[in-house]
Amino acid sequence: MARAAVLGRLTWRVGTVAALRDETATARTIVLDVPGWPGHLAGQHVDVRLTAEDGYSTERSYSIASAPVDGQAGPPVVELTVQRLADGEVSPYLTQTLAVGYPLELRGPVGGWFVWNPDGPGSTRPVLLVAGGSGVVPLMAMIRERAAAGGRAPFRLIYSVRDPGALLYADELARRERAGDGLEVTYVYTRTAPPGSGQPTGRINAATLASAGWPPAESPAVFVCGPTGFVEAVADLLVRGGHGTGAIKTERFGPSGGKP
Amino acid sequence: MGIVSPGFSGRRRESSEKLPPGQYLVTDFPVLSAGPTPRVDTGRWELRITTETGQVHRWDWAAFQALPAEEPTVDIHCVTKWSKLGTHWRGVSLDTLLADVETSAGFATAKSYGGYTTNLPLADLVDGQAWVAFDFGGEPLEAEHGGPARLLVPHLYFWKSAKWLQGIDLSDHDTPGFWESLGYHNYGDPWREQRYWGD
Amino acid sequence: MSDDYMDGNMLGGALGELFTMDVTTAAITCVSCGASWTIAQTRVYPHAPGMVARCPACDAVLLRLVRGPDRAWLDLRGVTCLQLAVPGQ
Numbered sequence: 001m002a003r004a005a006v007l008g009r010l011t012w013r014v015g016t017v018a019a020l021r022d023e024t025a026t027a028r029t030i031v032l033d034v035p036g037w038p039g040h041l042a043g044q045h046v047d048v049r050l051t052a053e054d055g056y057s058t059e060r061s062y063s064i065a066s067a068p069v070d071g072q073a074g075p076p077v078v079e080l081t082v083q084r085l086a087d088g089e090v091s092p093y094l095t096q097t098l099a100v101g102y103p104l105e106l107r108g109p110v111g112g113w114f115v116w117n118p119d120g121p122g123s124t125r126p127v128l129l130v131a132g133g134s135g136v137v138p139l140m141a142m143i144r145e146r147a148a149a150g151g152r153a154p155f156r157l158i159y160s161v162r163d164p165g166a167l168l169y170a171d172e173l174a175r176r177e178r179a180g181d182g183l184e185v186t187y188v189y190t191r192t193a194p195p196g197s198g199q200p201t202g203r204i205n206a207a208t209l210a211s212a213g214w215p216p217a218e219s220p221a222v223f224v225c226g227p228t229g230f231v232e233a234v235a236d237l238l239v240r241g242g243h244g245t246g247a248i249k250t251e252r253f254g255p256s257g258g259k260p
Numbered sequence: 261m262g263i264v265s266p267g268f269s270g271r272r273r274e275s276s277e278k279l280p281p282g283q284y285l286v287t288d289f290p291v292l293s294a295g296p297t298p299r300v301d302t303g304r305w306e307l308r309i310t311t312e313t314g315q316v317h318r319w320d321w322a323a324f325q326a327l328p329a330e331e332p333t334v335d336i337h338c339v340t341k342w343s344k345l346g347t348h349w350r351g352v353s354l355d356t357l358l359a360d361v362e363t364s365a366g367f368a369t370a371k372s373y374g375g376y377t378t379n380l381p382l383a384d385l386v387d388g389q390a391w392v393a394f395d396f397g398g399e400p401l402e403a404e405h406g407g408p409a410r411l412l413v414p415h416l417y418f419w420k421s422a423k424w425l426q427g428i429d430l431s432d433h434d435t436p437g438f439w440e441s442l443g444y445h446n447y448g449d450p451w452r453e454q455r456y457w458g459d
Numbered sequence: 460m461s462d463d464y465m466d467g468n469m470l471g472g473a474l475g476e477l478f479t480m481d482v483t484t485a486a487i488t489c490v491s492c493g494a495s496w497t498i499a500q501t502r503v504y505p506h507a508p509g510m511v512a513r514c515p516a517c518d519a520v521l522l523r524l525v526r527g528p529d530r531a532w533l534d535l536r537g538v539t540c541l542q543l544a545v546p547g548q
Binding site for chain 2: 012014049050051052053054055056057058089093097098102103104105
Binding site: 008009010011045046047059061107108110111112113114228249250251252253 | 463464465466468469471472473475476477478479481483484497498499500
């Protein structure tokens, strides 16, 4: 089963853009065909490398948004969701210039620590996912993987964004939540809540984690992903709330959803 | 080299015959750092030059600011390939700082608050080649760019221009610094493209 | 500006070109303060001529990596050792 983290030296491979999907006005999912892709675990990422004609090149890291796919016919697919930064160097290319049929160089899958494996030990534990902005991407891979694997572990996602327009995967999250198989999602809006909702705006605080998360007694596995400041603040609140530091796994992003 | 990404050009770059090989021009001023930015209050700032015999010359901020300063305009070249031409600084020349320092040492190690080090021949610090700079572009040097004061040695790759300068140790021995001990060239002349060991 | 670090997950790609198994889960102990971490938990400062991973407890340098066009240099002097999980036979 091609679920294991890859063994063998990582090298750069070339994928081809098979499809593009706008997620928001400023974020896009890139679907890549990657011949020879060894499979991945939910939570892993890839490094992407762009090279200009004069040889100048630059790299960024992006979380894999798609669930690992098992026994799929045809070339394996890797999906990345990229948030465009106005002053970015790579994200404008990936979200505006890249087109179907274009090549994209990537290296991975990377990372064996910030992963959730439905077959791994402790995989029936409740899971708390806390996302800041585009930090939701690797957590979405975990949510998708749970559904694809028929997982029973109850999942709670706390997803913090500036405003409703910044939500990634909004329709899909709503649909999965309605399916009633153990996913609950709480949205936190730091600047503007949905009109008419009456929901207060503000950052995640201890009360949010207590009401929308799991109590420490449930021994949840916790995954926190987002910008460094967000991750530090949330991890701190979780520890103060009684969660063991060993249960909390964090991944820090740069602002574009990819690490520079 | 990787495959070319169609339509990708990256941040605006130009090449110019004024640039050392392999460099490109940038319009911003990239911040490169190997650790957290030291926050050094000028009230506790001190610069020390220590000779090979152990003699210490020190300046606090007031004494340092009282020294005659120059306003060099120089080109800077980072080993990560970006260059900026015509950058304006204000700083005290190492010739001024070393004027009363008795030494026959051949080598210097620049040391930063925060632990960074870099080494270079003493001959490359004198004769108008280096400054301890405290203003950039007409403004006090920001912490992220090495303020309150940094070494400025523009004829070598910019990793030699140690930020958050705390001291310079003079020695008869050449001791590779932070990057020089991990693959980066011991001397680092951009015009001979001396980026890595053996270049 | 002290917040301008990522975590050791991002070393995985560069180290993955040198090691045949995942290194982000490797366990290390800081020689300066004795704190133990996985590489994924370290603080990585990526904006430099090389990658530097620091101890989240005491900021000491744990490991450093420089990539040249055809060489890599890895300094592990800041850790007592690197413990890697090697798949059993």
